Amino acid sequence: MATQTPLLRSLLPCARTPFLRTLSSHLRPCTNYRIQHRRHLQHEATPPSKIPEFAFAFDIDGVLVRSSDPLPRAHKALSYLQSQRIPFILLTNGGGKHESERVADLSSKLDIPLDTSMFVQSHTPFADMHEYKEKTVLVMGGDEDHCRIVAERYGFKTVVTPGDIFTAYPAVWPFSQQILEHYKSFSRPLPKPILPNEPENSLKIDAVFVYNDPRDWGLDIQILQDVLLSHQGILGTWSNKNGKSAYRNKGFQQDGQPPLYFSNPDLLWAAKYHLPRLGQGGFREAFEGVWAALTGGPSAGVELQKVVMGKPHEPTYRFAEKRLIAHRNDLNKGVGGELDLLKRVYMVGDNPESDILGGNSYKSPNGTDWASVLVQTGVYMEGTVPAHEPRMVVGDVYDAVQWAVAQEGWRSK
Structure with a gap:
């Protein structure tokens, strides 16, 4: 931490310890802190007379749950915040289901009332992409066609999946024939056939969205390659600009091909297995490797043109801050009075990347300070030095809430 802000100077000794010393020296003071300040969260839970100037954004996997299992003190942390009307949202790179389903599932697991207005998952910003809702989009990832259903609930009218294409044309990917019957159980007829000799009557893709971690990487990579090498997104065609040095990017993705959106950059995530597992970022890296092999890649002056959303990218944090401000306004309706500006958000997560x-990189247009807090219950492994330095390292989500509340000097009014 090169520059000491007033907040940093106010931190406990464990935060003032140089970060590159052993983590044991980092965490012993944090353990003492937990004992010294336990009463902070155990005082009477009388709702405050004013909404505080700070709030929280919590990652989910590795912070509140691990796979499908709630982490031990997640309920305790969130129930305290709700009792004190301290605003928080859930900000996750996960997805694959509609927000209402995820919220209902989490509410049940954590035994906490939650609302979709408090929840931002990786593909939630796709719901605002109205320019594609009357067009034909290709949606990839997730279990069966669950992500198609999410897209339709967002308002997209014509949604195609790789499974639809594979079921209609099994020869498109000869290596998944053994699960063709599985695909048939949830695929739908294509809105148009694939007719490369009649491009005006052929299936045309206007945008590609990767909503969640793909399951059948081989099929999805093949279909995505076909779309991005096509003429104007028309399946079965090949752009005559591909590989031509007279064009920008050597002609690749310069012939009206659809834009490509990834919702989640995470290479790894905390699953039930004791070691981190590959996520959507792993699929993207695999596709970029194939793309480079086909096109020559960066060494030949060719880049994969794409938009990557989700944490740590700025659009996701900007979207989340808007949601958090709206949630604070809703909470204030139950308190009344003038609402102060949001000064600080504690971003509590398990993944340094x-x-x-x-949290470290985001520059709020409202001047809100985002303070990162790293927990040891997910991707981050104790005894290692995080690639990106947080404001604080703590044991779990309850420790994170304790520490942040102490920093703010919060007491119920």
Whole structure:
């Protein structure tokens, strides 16, 4: 931490310890802190007379749950915040289901009332992409066609999946024939056939959205390659600009091909297995490797043109801050009076490459300070030095809430 802000100077000794010393020296004071300040969250839970100037954004996997199992003190942390009307939202790179389904599932697991207005998952910003809702989009990832259903609930009228294409044309990917019957159980007829000799009557893709971690990487990579090498997104065609040095990017993705959106950059995530597992970022890296092999890649002056959303990218944090401000306004309706500006958000996460990097990098247009807090219950492994330095390292989500509340000097009014 090169520059000491007033907040940093006010931190406990464990935060003032140089970060590159052993983590044991980092965490012993944090353990003492937990004992010294336990009463902070155990005082009477009388709702405050004013909404505080700070709030929280929590990652989910590795912070509140691990796979499908709630982490031990997640309920305790969130129930305290709700009792004190301290605003928080859930900000996750996960997805694959509609927000209402995820919220209902989490509410049940954590035994906490939650609302979709408090929830931002990786593909939630796709719901605002109205320019594609009357067009034909290709949606990839997730279990069966669940992500198609999410897209339709967002308002997209014509949604195609790789499974639809594979079921209609099994020869498009000869290596998944053994699960063709599985695909048939949830695929739908294509809105148009694939007719490369009649491009005006052929299936045309206007945008590609990767909503969630793909399951059948081989099929999805093949279909995505076909779309991005096509003429204007028309399946079965090949752009005559591909590989031509007279064009920008050597002609690749310069012939009206659809834009490509990834919702989640995470290479790894905390699943039930004791070691982190590959996520959507792994699929993207695999596709970019194939793309480079086909096109020559960066060494030949060719880049994969794409938009990557989710943490740590700025658009996701900007979207989340808007949601958090709206949630504070809703909470204030139950309190009344003038609502102060939101001064600080504590970004609590387990992944240094997404949660911590994103919290550290985000520059709020409202001047809100985003303070990153790293927990040890997910991707981050104790005894290692995070690639991106948080404001604080703590044991779990309850420790994170304790620490932040102490920093703010919060007491119920």
